[in-house]
Amino acid sequence: MTANPKGPANMTKTGMIDFRGVNKWFGALNVLKDITLSVEPREVVVVCGPSGSGKSTLIRCVNGLEAIKDGDLVVDGQRLGDPATNMTQLRTEIGFVFQSFNLYPHKTALENVTLAPIHVRKIPRTEAEKAGRELLAKVGLADKVNAYPAQLSGGQQQRVAIARCLGMRPKIMLFDEPTSALDPEMISEVLDVMVAVAEEGMTMMVVTHEMGFARKVAQRVVFMDAGAIVESGTPDEFFSHPRTDRSRAFLSKILRH
Amino acid sequence: MIWQQLQSLAGSYPLALRGLGMTVVLSLISLVLGTLLGFGLGILRTGGNRLVGSVIGAWVDLIRGTPFLVQIFLIFFILPELGIELDAFTAGIIALTNLAACFICEIVAAGIRSVPTGQVEAALASGLSRWHRMRQVVLPQAMRIVLPPLVGQYVLLIKDSSVVSAIGLTDLTRVGWLVVQRVPNGLLVFFLVGVGYFIVCYPLIMLARRLERRMGAAHGEVQL
Numbered sequence: 001m002t003a004n005p006k007g008p009a010n011m012t013k014t015g016m017i018d019f020r021g022v023n024k025w026f027g028a029l030n031v032l033k034d035i036t037l038s039v040e041p042r043e044v045v046v047v048c049g050p051s052g053s054g055k056s057t058l059i060r061c062v063n064g065l066e067a068i069k070d071g072d073l074v075v076d077g078q079r080l081g082d083p084a085t086n087m088t089q090l091r092t093e094i095g096f097v098f099q100s101f102n103l104y105p106h107k108t109a110l111e112n113v114t115l116a117p118i119h120v121r122k123i124p125r126t127e128a129e130k131a132g133r134e135l136l137a138k139v140g141l142a143d144k145v146n147a148y149p150a151q152l153s154g155g156q157q158q159r160v161a162i163a164r165c166l167g168m169r170p171k172i173m174l175f176d177e178p179t180s181a182l183d184p185e186m187i188s189e190v191l192d193v194m195v196a197v198a199e200e201g202m203t204m205m206v207v208t209h210e211m212g213f214a215r216k217v218a219q220r221v222v223f224m225d226a227g228a229i230v231e232s233g234t235p236d237e238f239f240s241h242p243r244t245d246r247s248r249a250f251l252s253k254i255l256r257h
Numbered sequence: 258m259i260w261q262q263l264q265s266l267a268g269s270y271p272l273a274l275r276g277l278g279m280t281v282v283l284s285l286i287s288l289v290l291g292t293l294l295g296f297g298l299g300i301l302r303t304g305g306n307r308l309v310g311s312v313i314g315a316w317v318d319l320i321r322g323t324p325f326l327v328q329i330f331l332i333f334f335i336l337p338e339l340g341i342e343l344d345a346f347t348a349g350i351i352a353l354t355n356l357a358a359c360f361i362c363e364i365v366a367a368g369i370r371s372v373p374t375g376q377v378e379a380a381l382a383s384g385l386s387r388w389h390r391m392r393q394v395v396l397p398q399a400m401r402i403v404l405p406p407l408v409g410q411y412v413l414l415i416k417d418s419s420v421v422s423a424i425g426l427t428d429l430t431r432v433g434w435l436v437v438q439r440v441p442n443g444l445l446v447f448f449l450v451g452v453g454y455f456i457v458c459y460p461l462i463m464l465a466r467r468l469e470r471r472m473g474a475a476h477g478e479v480q481l
Contacts, residue, residue: 063382092384102379106397115393116383168383 014074016041016172016203017062022071024057031057033228035071041171044204046214046235049224050250055207056099058224059174062205063094076171092120095165099177101157103149109136109160110145113167121168128167135163139193155186162193173197175206209254211239223247262440266449269436276432277453283428284415284457287350291357291414292407298358299365300391313362320359325420328352333424349421357414364406368399401472408465412458419454429453 015038024032031054039045047055060066062075064087073080078090103112113132117123123131136145139159149157158178165173175194179187191213198204198217208214214221214235221238223231225246231238242248302313320328333348343351372395380390422431433450437443 065378065381088384088386091382094382096379096382098375098379100375102373102375104376104379104394104398116385119389119393120384120386164383 014077015039016043016076017205018072018074019058019061020072020074022061022068022073024061024066024069031227032061032068033226035229037222037229037232039203039205041203042201043220044198044202044206044218045220045222046218047205047207047222047224048209048214048250049230050253053224054227055224056176059096059176059205059207062172062174063091063096065096092116092168093171095162095168095170095173097158097161097165097173097175097178099180101149101154101161101181103157103161103164105149108146108148109141109152109163112149112160113164116164117167132163132167135166136160138166138196139163140189153186154182155189158182158186158190159193162190162197166197170202172203172205175204175208177207179208179210211235211254215239223250225250259442262442262445265440266436266445269432269439272427272435273429273432273449273453276427276429277457279427280415280418280429280453281457283346283349283353283421283426284418287353287357287418288411288414290350290354292361294354294358295361296365298362299369302362302366303369317359317362320356321363325352325356325417326423328356329420329424345421345424345426348424349418349426353414353418353421356417357410360410360414361407364403364410365399368403369395371402372398405465405469405472408461408468412461412465415458415461416454 017037017039019035019037022032022035023030033054035058037045047058049055057066061068061073061080064080068081075090076093078085080087080090103109104115107115110129110132113135114125114128117128117131118125121128133142133145136142139162141156141159141163144152144156144160147156149160152160162178178194179190182190187210191210194204194206194213195217206213206218218235220232221235222229223238223242223244223246231242231244231247233243238247239251242251298313298317302310302317304310329348329352332352333343333345336343336348376394376398377390380394385393418428419430422428422434425431427435429450433447437446440446
């Protein structure tokens, strides 16, 4: 896990998520600039940077919620945009946690968790419900199995959303600012669940400014600005010895609070 | 004189019942078919294929922008010229179904568009197929927007069915025309015709109102 994704150790093997010279535009705006980044299996990478720097776009590309313009993006051995790649199939291997939770409001917590296992994985309902209850218990919501999202707090909703992803037994989990929409007192309950998922060896890309989380479980922090990866290193290197002016400016802003 | 007229009206009641039956059958068949077709069109319209979407859009605009009487004449009198012979009942069903489908298409499309994109993204991200995304995630949420105006539209379409009397179908309105020739009291006869329509429509009006109230409450509750 070196700071340099093109280092000798990575020459032969390909990562779980491999960006090679990826570019993306929104109209004339170059939102991703020549991104090269490789995430190894079981690695946890935290992506941070000022708002509008392209970090959300970066992870939304990984499961094809955004299409890339040029370059290569290979996820779990499959090239995105390749006609041979079955995107729906690939997405079943990738969990995605949204900033705004996006739970299905008309379904209970348990139904949110079991929907995809039942309809995509074709797991029998009773079995899926058993697994769903276990997952909800694991994220500390055993007593909220039959609650609707509107009856849950933000932190609880986000934990259901994480359980919903885990229900598919994904190889990769992507988190798009999972705690940004939460009241401060609810942040830690969500981070605790994320730490537990990371410690089980999940491959994760996490867009977040939660430095405690980064220090605890991330092998690497990637700092983005204006669509480009400016700096990449271990959490300790990055937070203690940022190498660029832009990352120093960014850190001084988020650390002041 | 009024006594005589009433007696004569009472004698017409089997005819009136037939007319009411025709109105109900026509409405029922075309509303069921129109609802199915309308949902299909609404889903296709919002489905992302721009060509399909704009073809449906153009057709819906055309139907919504022309009088129903003209449409029914075109189907009943012009299609036979092209070699498609239709009896009045079939022509009536086709015209009403098409009209219903077009209005319902717009209602359904509006409902689907009202579902937040985050919902579709969540469904996409978990690998749900297009069918399951629609069936499990989008449509159930669209329905709370769709249901009240849908039932309201049913009321309008039942009343529009009176136009089929123009091609000789003996529905409630045409019964009125027939009876008024024997009982020269247009006010009374068509008052009764109106009552007939109202009896069919009023339960639906009540249903629409109840749905609106219920959906309104549920929406506030479900708001994220």
